[in-house]
Amino acid sequence: MSKTGGGEGEGACGSGSEKPQRPEDKTSEGKALGKLGATTTGPGWTKVSCPCCMSERVEPLVLVKLGAKVRPETKRWLIRLIGAPQKDGGAALLAHPGEDATGDIIVVSAPRCALLQATEELGLCKPYRNGDMEAFSYNDRDNFENSDNIEAFLTLAERQYIVKHELDGLRAQRDQKIPGLPDSFVLHQRDSIWAKLGSAGVIVDMIPLHNQDKLKELSKAWYSGNQLAQPLDLVNGYFGGSVAFYFSFLDFYTWSLVPPAILALSITCFSGGAQKEIESVSGTQVTSAEEESGLVLSGHMIQAVFSMIWSTVVMELWKRRSASLSYRWGTLNLAERFAEPRPGFHGELGVNPVTGRAEPLFPGWRRDLRMALVSVPVVGLFLVLVVLGMACFYWAEAHVQQLHKHWDSLLSQAILYVPSVLHIVYTNMLATVYRTAAQSLTEYENHREESSFDNHLTAKVLVFTFFNFFAVLFHIAFVKQDVALLRKRLASLLLVSQVVNQVTEVVIPYLVDRFISAPTRAEREDDPQEDKFRNQSKLPAFPGLFSEYIELLVQFGYLSLFSCVYPLTAVLLLINNVTEIRTDAYKICKLFRKPFIPPVANMGVWQIAFEVLSFVSVMSNCWLLLLSPQLQELCQQGKMNSTNILMLAVLVEHVLLLVKVILAVLIPDEPDWIRRKREHMEYTSMQALKQQTLPCQKS
Numbered sequence: 112m113s114k115t116g117g118g119e120g121e122g123a124c125g126s127g128s129e130k131p132q133r134p135e136d137k138t139s140e141g142k143a144l145g146k147l148g149a150t151t152t153g154p155g156w157t158k159v160s161c162p163c164c165m166s167e168r169v170e171p172l173v174l175v176k177l178g179a180k181v182r183p184e185t186k187r188w189l190i191r192l193i194g195a196p197q198k199d200g201g202a203a204l205l206a207h208p209g210e211d212a213t214g215d216i217i218v219v220s221a222p223r224c225a226l227l228q229a230t231e232e233l234g235l236c237k238p239y240r241n242g243d244m245e246a247f248s249y250n251d252r253d254n255f256e257n258s259d260n261i262e263a264f265l266t267l268a269e270r271q272y273i274v275k276h277e278l279d280g281l282r283a284q285r286d287q288k289i290p291g292l293p294d295s296f297v298l299h300q301r302d303s304i305w306a307k308l309g310s311a312g313v314i315v316d317m318i319p320l321h322n323q324d325k326l327k328e329l330s331k332a333w334y335s336g337n338q339l340a341q342p343l344d345l346v347n348g349y350f351g352g353s354v355a356f357y358f359s360f361l362d363f364y365t366w367s368l369v370p371p372a373i374l375a376l377s378i379t380c381f382s383g384g385a386q387k388e389i390e391s392v393s394g395t396q397v398t399s400a401e402e403e404s405g406l407v408l409s410g411h412m413i414q415a416v417f418s419m420i421w422s423t424v425v426m427e428l429w430k431r432r433s434a435s436l437s438y439r440w441g442t443l444n445l446a447e448r449f450a451e452p453r454p455g456f457h458g459e460l461g462v463n464p465v466t467g468r469a470e471p472l473f474p475g476w477r478r479d480l481r482m483a484l485v486s487v488p489v490v491g492l493f494l495v496l497v498v499l500g501m502a503c504f505y506w507a508e509a510h511v512q513q514l515h516k517h518w519d520s521l522l523s524q525a526i527l528y529v530p531s532v533l534h535i536v537y538t539n540m541l542a543t544v545y546r547t548a549a550q551s552l553t554e555y556e557n558h559r560e561e562s563s564f565d566n567h568l569t570a571k572v573l574v575f576t577f578f579n580f581f582a583v584l585f586h587i588a589f590v591k592q593d594v595a596l597l598r599k600r601l602a603s604l605l606l607v608s609q610v611v612n613q614v615t616e617v618v619i620p621y622l623v624d625r626f627i628s629a630p631t632r633a634e635r636e637d638d639p640q641e642d643k644f645r646n647q648s649k650l651p652a653f654p655g656l657f658s659e660y661i662e663l664l665v666q667f668g669y670l671s672l673f674s675c676v677y678p679l680t681a682v683l684l685l686i687n688n689v690t691e692i693r694t695d696a697y698k699i700c701k702l703f704r705k706p707f708i709p710p711v712a713n714m715g716v717w718q719i720a721f722e723v724l725s726f727v728s729v730m731s732n733c734w735l736l737l738l739s740p741q742l743q744e745l746c747q748q749g750k751m752n753s754t755n756i757l758m759l760a761v762l763v764e765h766v767l768l769l770v771k772v773i774l775a776v777l778i779p780d781e782p783d784w785i786r787r788k789r790e791h792m793e794y795t796s797m798q799a800l801k802q803q804t805l806p807c808q809k810s
Contacts, residue, residue, distance in 0.1 A: 156205045156220065157194035164222035169205060170262070173274045174644050175217040176316040183212035185291030185313060192281065192304070193219060200284040202277040209641045216645060218320075221274050223261045227252055229273040230265065235710060236441040236792070237264065246444050246792055268351035268708055271319035275707045278305050278317070279454045282470075289313075299460070301470050306454040318648055319705045325349055326700060334696040341692065347440050350699065351708025357656050358692070359436055360429065360714060364663060365688040367425045371418065371670065371681035378414055378678050415675035415732035416767070422671040422725035423771045426718070427778035433713045434781040442712045443785070444792050453561045455554060473557050486552045490571060493545050497579050500541065504534040504583065508596075531603035538579050539611060545575050546657060561709075569716045572657060573664075580604075580665045584673060588731070594676060594738055601669060601677045609687045612662060617694045620651070620702045653706040659695065660717045667721055671728035675735055729771065733764040 156169050177186060190208055195201025205220040230237070231249045238256040239245040247255060257263040261270070281304040288297055289308075296311055298304060308314045329349050332342040341362050347355035437443040458473035507530035515523040549571040558564040584604075587597045634643055666684050674680040699706075737760045781789070 156207050157190065159205065159222045160196070161222065161224050164224050166223075169220050170270075171207070171218045171220055171320055171640075171644070172267075172271045173219040173278075174316075174318050174320055174648060175219060175278075175314060176318075176645075176648050177215045177217065178312040178315050179215060181215065181313055182291035185289060186212055186214075186217065188290045189308070189313070190217060193217070193278070200281070202281055204274060204277060210639070214641070215315075216641060218641075218644065219274055219278070221270060221277070225277065226261055226265055226270060226273055227258065229276060230269075233273075233276070233710060234445045235269070236438075236444055243791070244438055244441060244443070244788065245795060266348035266351075267322060267325065268319075268347070268349060269710065271705075272351065272707055272709055275317065275319075276709075279303070281305055301460055303452075303454045303456075316648055319707055320644060321647055321705050322349075330696075330700050333700070334693040341696075343436070344439075350706070352440060352442055352711040353656060353708045354699065354706075355440065356433070356436065356711060356714055357659060358696070359432070361659075361663065361688065361692055361695070363429055363432060364425070364667070365685065365692065367421075368670075368681050368685040368688065371414075371421055371674065372685045374414065374417055375674070375678035375681045412675070412736055414678050415736055418671050418674050419725075419729050419732055419767055419771065420774070422667070422728055423774045424778070426722050426725055427775055427780070430713075430718070430780040431778070431782055431785075433718075434785045437712045438785055438788060440710075442710045443789060445710060445712050452559045453564060455564075456557060456559050458557070473559065478556050478558070481556050486556060486571070489548060489552060490575065493541070493548070493575055494578055496541060497538070497575075497582055500534060500537045501583050501586065503537075504530050507533070528603055531600060532607055534583070535604060535607050535611065539608075539615075542576065542579055542661075545579075546572060549575070566716055569657075572661070573716070573720050576661050576664065577668075581668055581672070585731075588673070588676075588735060588738075592738055594735070597673065598676050601673055601680065605669065605677075605680060605683050608665070609683070613690075613694065616658070617698055617702075620698065624650075624702050647704060650702070650704045653699065653703040655706070660714075664717070664720055664724070668724050671724055672731040673735070675732055726768070726771065729764055729767045733760050733767070736760075 159165060175189075177189075186208065190206045192200075193202050193204050193206040195203070197203050203222070203225045205222060207218040207220075208214065209216040209218060227247075228249050230247045235247055236244040237247045237258075240254045240256060242256075245255070252258045255264070265273075283298040283300055283302045283304055286297060286299050288294060292311065292313070298307060305314065326349070329342065329345050332338070332345060341358055343355055343359050343362075346358055434443070452470055456471060456473070458471035460470070461472040462470075511523075511526050511530055515527055517523075549568055552571065553564055553568040556567060558567060584597060584600060587593055587600060634646055666688075670680050670684060737756065779786075
């Protein structure tokens with residue numbers, strides 16, 4: 112939907128009048144807000160102009176928090192802008208001023224028609240009258256189930272994201288000054304109004320509001336009881352697709368750990384390796400050739416081959432599950448439209464040669480130059496810091512080993528793990544700093560589309576994450592060829608990183624919220640509704656799912672790349688993830704603000720990262736098996752030199768890669784019924800396009 116007037120927006124429903132809404136048209140929430148006093152814009156919600164959008168209940172969806180020094184005339188202008196029709200450059204939404212014109216909040220909702228038109232724009236699929244999911248069409252809205260009941264038709268997360276989408280899309284139709292701001296502040300034509308007001312300090316924050324009844328229902332079904340299954344549909348409806356896909360993958364991946372965990376316990380017990388595993392964690396030095404290798408040929412070879420096949424089957428089955436969820440949640444056929452530029456995009460005003468719209472333009476060669484001259488060197492600098500940390504780890508490791516030889520005491524045995532612990536802390540701190548730097552670099556690159564921005568940011572984080580977390584392990588395995596050290600290092604990473612993650616992600620936020628933040632948000636049942644809304648803005652912002660996906664990616668790497676060295680990896684990960692599901696659910700429900708989540712069809716580039724790791728696991732496991740003294744002894748008995756052994760390993764590696772490719776081909780990415788549904792949607796869309804073009808040709 113264009114915000115610049117004319118065309119499609121002229122028929123849109125919106126709050127086209129600046130007059131106050133009649134008291135009888137307000138919701139119970141609206142009445143509570145309106146009772147606090149009248150302003151020049153009226154005591155209640157702005158008025159809708161479309162008869163079908165008239166309702167006695169208006170659901171507050173989004174809270175806009177204003178700067179402390181924003182003047183009343185600026186607030187009134189902003190309310191008029193939010194409520195103005197799209198043909199006049201507004202958002203066609205509903206706004207409420209809160210207590211009065213001097214207050215620092217605006218509550219925003221959306222009329223039915225505005226939500227339905229945005230549903231078509233986003234390309235969401237909804238249940239048709241025959242029960243099948245179809246791409247929603249506003250002109251055919253009466254044939255979609257529950258289209259007259261917007262709360263049943265769209266999830267809360269979708270309604271709130273649509274409000275954000277419309278506000279972010281506001282663009283100035285002409286050069287203009289904003290009432291109450293200095294004369295030096297001017298909105299130029301096609302400027303992103305919302306981004307410009309944010310940089311000027313007019314808009315401090317924008318958050319989706321919690322629905323306490325739905326949140327309690329979700330919490331009870333999610334982490335408060337003893338149930339094992341996750342209420343994924345409720346999660347999708349309340350928090351949105353990205354969060355739902357993450358928890359669905361976490362659930363799927365956790366249960367997928369059961370087979371490798373059972374195999375690992377069997378190998379450890381029946382091979383008599385239980386004591387060896389305990390010694391590897393405690394730091395006791397092993398002496399036999401079998402123990403120094405860390406590999407029991409018969410059992411651990413099975414573990415290595417199983418891990419390689421397991422990683423492929425898991426990712427292929429997940430893609431099928433992902434496609435089914437995408438269909439069920441209406442995002443299987445998301446539209447790829449020539450949308451407005453992202454709010455943070457800037458450039459010189461010009462005409463887009465593809466869409467013909469006036470918008471900021473930024474040449475691609477300048478973006479490429481920024482990436483080549485700034486982004487790549489900065490990323491390289493952080494990779495150098497990773498290598499520097501690895502060198503310090505080896506230096507400290509050598510010194511504590513020497514110290515242990517001289518002292519040979521319980522204290523020196525404990526000191527053996529100090530370098531590993533310090534290096535893990537260093538890598539985690541470096542990862543936190545790098546994520547901030549990656550965000551700034553991607554902003555500096557100035558990507559036009561939100562998807563391009565997200566892909567470049569994720570790519571930067573993935574490159575660093577892989578190098579930061581796996582460089583030491585690969586160096587120990589492939590350069591030092593010290594499997595005993597590799598086993599000890601992996602055990603340290605698994606135990607320490609899980610403890611650190613639980614403390615930093617749950618324990619510390621909980622303590623801060625319980626003893627610092629919660630007392631400032633204390634509220635009573637009879638408190639004004641505005642104060643309850645304002646309290647939600649005092650919670651810290653949700654940090655996103657980057658750290659959660661990275662944690663799972665690192666887990667997946669430890670298991671698929673090195674589990675033959677330390678078979679109990681799967682067991683430790685399974686125990687961790689069973690608790691991780693509940694702690695992550697508690698964290699997002701209680702410790703952070705409700706996030707805006709856009710509709711998504713899958714995990715995006717994270718899925719590609721997991722698949723890449725599954726292929727790298729073939730090379731890693733083949734090399735680790737090659738280091739086995741038993742295998743080398745067998746090859747020597749067969750009078751094979753080192754070159755022949757290496758060639759044999761390469762041959763086995765290629766055979767296993769071929770097996771993985773065959774498995775990927777034999778397991779379709781989508782179930783047949785999903786494929787047929789997708790083809791039916793494409794056919795229906797083509798027929799609808801024909802129906803639209805034929806009348807035009809006749810006329």
